[in-house]
Amino acid sequence: MGKYLELNASNFDGTVKEGVALVDFWAPWCGPCRMIAPVIDELAGDFEGKAKICKVNTDEEQDVAIKYGIRSIPTILFFKNGELVDQMIGASSKQVLADKINSLL
Amino acid sequence: MLDLAIIGGGPAGLSAGLYATRGGLKNVVMFEKGMPGGQITSSSEIENYPGSAEVLSGLDFMAPWTEQCMRFGMKHAMEEVTRVSRNEDGTFTIALNGGKSEQAKSVIVCTGSTPKRANFEGEAEFFGKGVSTCATCDGFFYKNKEVIALGGGDTALEEALYLSHICSKVYLVHRRDTFRASPSTVERVKNASNIELVLNAKVKKAYGDKMGLNGLIVIDADGKERDIAVPGVFVFVGMNVNNSILKQEDGSFLCDVDENGNVEVDLSMKTSVKGLFAAGDLRIQASKQVVCAAGDGATAGIQALEYVNHS
Numbered sequence: 001m002g003k004y005l006e007l008n009a010s011n012f013d014g015t016v017k018e019g020v021a022l023v024d025f026w027a028p029w030c031g032p033c034r035m036i037a038p039v040i041d042e043l044a045g046d047f048e049g050k051a052k053i054c055k056v057n058t059d060e061e062q063d064v065a066i067k068y069g070i071r072s073i074p075t076i077l078f079f080k081n082g083e084l085v086d087q088m089i090g091a092s093s094k095q096v097l098a099d100k101i102n103s104l105l
Numbered sequence: 106m107l108d109l110a111i112i113g114g115g116p117a118g119l120s121a122g123l124y125a126t127r128g129g130l131k132n133v134v135m136f137e138k139g140m141p142g143g144q145i146t147s148s149s150e151i152e153n154y155p156g157s158a159e160v161l162s163g164l165d166f167m168a169p170w171t172e173q174c175m176r177f178g179m180k181h182a183m184e185e186v187t188r189v190s191r192n193e194d195g196t197f198t199i200a201l202n203g204g205k206s207e208q209a210k211s212v213i214v215c216t217g218s219t220p221k222r223a224n225f226e227g228e229a230e231f232f233g234k235g236v237s238t239c240a241t242c243d244g245f246f247y248k249n250k251e252v253i254a255l256g257g258g259d260t261a262l263e264e265a266l267y268l269s270h271i272c273s274k275v276y277l278v279h280r281r282d283t284f285r286a287s288p289s290t291v292e293r294v295k296n297a298s299n300i301e302l303v304l305n306a307k308v309k310k311a312y313g314d315k316m317g318l319n320g321l322i323v324i325d326a327d328g329k330e331r332d333i334a335v336p337g338v339f340v341f342v343g344m345n346v347n348n349s350i351l352k353q354e355d356g357s358f359l360c361d362v363d364e365n366g367n368v369e370v371d372l373s374m375k376t377s378v379k380g381l382f383a384a385g386d387l388r389i390q391a392s393k394q395v396v397c398a399a400g401d402g403a404t405a406g407i408q409a410l411e412y413v414n415h416s
Contacts, residue, residue, distance in 0.1 A: 030242040031146030031164050035139035038183060059245070071246045071317055071337070072233040089233030093138040093185035095202040 002048030004040055007056045009063050017082035020104045021052040022097065025068070025075045027059045032091040033074045039094045043101070051101045080104050108413050110199050110209035111135040111179075112186050112350060115143020116395045117215035117385030117402035119170050122179035124406030130413060133178065134207070136199065138185040141174075142167040144217055144386075145395050147239045148260075149267035154396055162241065166395075182207075186350050189214065189359060191378060195416075210416070211380040211409045214351065214368065215402060218344035218386040218393070223255055227311030227318075228340070235318020236311065236338050240264040243337070244271045252337035253278055253321055255308065261341035262286040262294050268339065269297045276333055278303045278323055303333070311338065346387040363389050374405035380412055 007015055007023060015021065024040050026033035044053040058065040058073060068077060068084075078086040078100060085104065088097075108130045111118045114137030126133050135141065145151070148163035157166065175181065185202040189212055192198055199207040220238035222228055228236055237243040240254075244267065252272045254265035257279040263286075269275045277294065282304040284291045294300055305326035313319040320334035348366045351359045360376035360383075361369040367390075368383040370376055376383050384401035386393050391401075 027242075027245065029162070029164065029245070030239070031142065031144075031148075032239065032242060034146065034164060035142065037140060039139050042183070065246075069234070069316055071235055072237050072239075072243045074242075075233065091139060093202055094183060095185060 002044045002053070004044040005052055005054045007054045007064070008061050012056070012064055013082070015052060015054060016079040019052060019081065020050075020101060021054055021079040022101055023054045023056060023077045023079065025056045025058050025065060025070045025073050025077070027057065027073055029059075030073050036074055036091045039097065042094060043097060046098065047101060050105060078104060106132075106196065107134050107199075107207060107209040108132040109134075109211045109213065109409050110189075110197065110207060111213045111215065112189065112199070113137060113143070113215040113217055113347075113385070114141030114171075114181070115215060115217050115385060115398060116145060116167075116170065117217070117398040117405070118143070118213070119174035120399040120402030121213045121215060121382075121384055121406035121409070122402075123174040123177065124403045125410050126177035126179045128407065128410040130410050131178065134180045134182050134209075136182050136184050136186045136201075138183060141171045141181065144219075147241055149241045149264060151395065153394070164241075188352070189350050189381070190353060191359060191381070195380060197380065210413050211382070213374075213382040213384055213402070213405045213409055214387065215383070215385040215398070215405075216347035216350060216387055217398075218346045220340065221343045221345050223308060223340050223342045225308040225310055225321075227313070231311050231313050231318040231338075234316075235313060235336055236340060238340050240267050240339050243339075244268050247272050247337040249273050250337065251276070251335045252339060253333060253335050254339045254341065255279075256341035256343075257281060257284045257286065258341065258343065259286045259290060262290045264339060264341055265300055266290070266293055266297060269300050272337075273299065275300045276303050276335070277301070278306050278308065278321075278333075280307055281305065282326075303331075306331075344386065344393065348387055367391065372404075373408045374401055375408060380409075380416070382409055
C-alpha cells in the first residue's frame, strides 16, 4: 500500500509541480490533525500512482508553512501541475477529500 | 444488519461501545470519519476528570480510550454519516457520504457539538487566516505575538491561559464584566501578567488583507471604538449541537428536539423513537463535560443492549 510523501522546503516544489497533489499541513499537538491522519494514510493507498498524497509537519517546516500563509491546521492544499487550485481548512471526511482529488484528475 | 450503530467517536460514543460490546452485543459499529477521540482532543488541559489526577492535554488524555473501548469487539467505520432514518419495521438506515448505507437494529447518536462562531463582520472571511477556534492547534503560529481570546466561559479562560504561555500578550475580550468560568480559572487569568481583560466590550469587525487578519475593532464599555492590532483571534463563545444527521428529507427531525436543537432524552438516554438513543453534548441539559458524556454513553450502551436483546 502506498504511503504519503513527507514534504519539506527542499522537495516541496519538485513534488507538486507535476500532476495532482494533496498537501496536509499538520502538527503533532493538533487534535483535528491527528483525527484525519488515518484518512490521509488511506488516501495514499487509494490514489497510489494517480495523485500525490503529501504531509508537511508545520512544527519542523515552518518556512514552508509561512510561504503558504498557513495560520490554522489542519489546512489541506490541492495543487495541479504546481498551481495551488484549492484549499480546505479543518478536518474533512475521506469522501470529501477523495471527491476533490477526483475532480482534479 | 448491525445490532447497534454508534454515530460519533468522542467520549460518549467510545463509552457506549465499550458497555454494549462488553455486555455481549456482537455487531457494533462506531461511525467516525477519522481517528476517534472527539472534540476534547483539541483541549489544552484536562484537570477535572475524576480518577485521572495528572493534568493531561486532550490528545494524551483520550489516547487510551480507543484501545480500551474497542477491546470487546466494537468496530470502527471511517465513514461520515449523512442521515439516520427509521424503517417501517422499526430498524434504522444509516446513510453514508458517498451514497452507501447500513441497516441497524438500534442507534446511539453522539455527534457532539462544534464551536460556535461569534458572527462579527469579517469572521468568516478570515477564518483559518487569523480567526481560529482551536488554541492547541493554532496557538503555535502566534508564538511571541499578541492575540485576542474572545469569550467568558471556562473554555475561553482556559485557552487564554494556554495562549498566554505561547504568545507575548493575550487580550481577553468579553461582552460582560463577570465570567461564567470556574473561580479558580478566573483567578489564574487575573494573575497572568500578560493577559489584559477587555470587558463589557463588543466586537465590531475584523480587518486584514489577503495574507490574513490584522486586527479587530471592538466597542468598549464607554461606546468608544478600540483598534486592537493582532494577527490572531481565538473565538470561544459556546457550542452548537451537531444534530444535522437527524434531519429527515422533509426537514423534520427523526426524534423530538428542543427549541435549540438539543435532542430530548429521558434519564436512560432514550429519545422519542424506540431503539434510538442520544448521548453526550447533543442531548438536552448536557453539562458538556467529558465525564458526563462518558456516563451518558455508558447508560445508552446498556439501554441499547437491553433493547436489542428484548426486541
